[in-house]
Amino acid sequence: MLAAFVKKETLHILRDKRTILIVLLIPIILLVLFGFALSLELKNIDIAIIAEHRTESIRQLAEKIEANPYFTYKRVINSGESDECLRRGDADAIIIFSKDFEKSLQRPTDKPVIEIITDASNPMNSNAAIGYLQSVIAGSISPIAEIHMLYNPQMSSAYTFVPGLMGMIFLLICAMITSISIVREKETGTMQVLLVSPAKPIYIVVAKMIPYCILSCLNLVTVLLLSKYLLHMPVENGWLGVCLISFLYIILSLSLGLLISSIAKNQVMALVLSAVVLLMPIMMLSGMIFPIENMPWLLQEISYIVPAKWYIEAVKKLMIEGLPFRSILTELLVLLGMTLFLVIISLKIFNRKKD
């Protein structure tokens, strides 16, 4: 009996070419977009230098900047030019070496005086430029602070987006599309016919979930392949762990979809519920875009009940930080608990609703 239902659901999906195309393309499009086009990293920051005396150390620094792929070394300008230079867009940042820069280098008690001016009309770019410059300057001049960027040495932002994207993609496909497909049957009246039949409601629901579960696993494979071969993520031994926790998260999203379908009266409502009630908080509160540590206390507390937060955290640990599997035990247990809770609740509500 279950097999007949699974076959029916599979036929529904296969005959709906548009949906299946969207479902399979979403991960690819999102990954490529975030990985390349929407990159948060800056390249080709134009740098100009103001220095009265061109000393050896200044020349060395200029060489270093020139060699760095993130910077384009423009030229030495006069102090009077700086404002115009930034306004015209000739330079994104200007480094000013004070007159006694060279002398201050010799005396360890004095701090070398360097000024950096940036065009902060785009604060994000300007911050990034300062960050890069500081690390370059620190590396060459001041021995006080050495900066190491661990786990993501190229500071590539595509990396950091992958776990967040995965959290979003699975939720989108599982919860949204499953709930819509169940609610559609309510709307067309076929659900009524199924409920009057001797078919067990649990079969009907489980059969709905299986093909979407398989689709999501396909998506998981796509995402993992893309992150390895397209984004060159250095996942060493974490693949199995990522697959395991993703599978758990897929089941969880499916039961969320079932829950939504019991509440929603029509397809539009199911769509709005999944988009607004599920997707928005997950994007906002999961740490995908905004760091949770910077949020007000209340939002931080709320973020603990967002499943995506735990999932993304775990995937980050495995895929980016390269931590061993045992480091995600907490996340795994929390997700397992949430999944069990949601499966039970949504089946209960589904059963009660038919009365």
Add this chain to the structure above:
Amino acid sequence: MENIIEVHELTKQFGKFTAVNHISFAVRKGEIFGFLGANGAGKTTAMRMLCGLSHPTSGNGQVAGYDINRQPELIKKHIGYMSQKFSLYDDLTITENIRLFAGIYGMKSVEIKEKSTALLTKLEIEKHRNTLVGALPLGWKQKLAFSVAVFHRPKVVFLDEPTGGVDPATRRQFWEMIYEAAEEGITIFVTTHYMDEAEYCNRVSIMVDGEIKALDTPAQLKETYNAPSMDGVFRALAKTAKRGE
């Protein structure tokens, strides 16, 4: 004659609202039983209880030999159902729809194959067997939906406003199919909005405000209420309704 449906004092309450108020009636085997009532009179709720979809608040009864309160799952096995909304899958072919529903009712695939060939030949849609149901005209769909509802030879088939939105010619053909099924011994339990269809039934009950206000043959009802047609009978009874739509 043997009763296939029998209910006593069947009641369904939603909170303080009594949707179905102590109804008692019996339907005989092989009968075409019309279940009439205005919108909101409690028809659908009563029918859901008979189908084993909803537990009665009080009262008891049996359908197809099984107890409404205790054996709803067994009832489901021995009834057929067709709703006012078109109840087949548009994106499955005729054959796939038949196989799916016949399979749900536990029919063997050899039997399904034989019977569906016979059915498609009878309906003269043999060459469309692999056409998606969504591409069929509404009249065909309706006839097909009814054929699927009685495909597993249920003891009773529940038809919930089966002819909504269908043209008169197709409605006639549809009723011919209903008669045919009744002759084969399948009891028909049908709700309808069309009063001319009520005339086709062997017996008719009329629900008003959750209670059965009249139950008899169409001829007898017309005589009792001194009305020229079933429409007159229905209006005379519906006037007494206090519930709004």
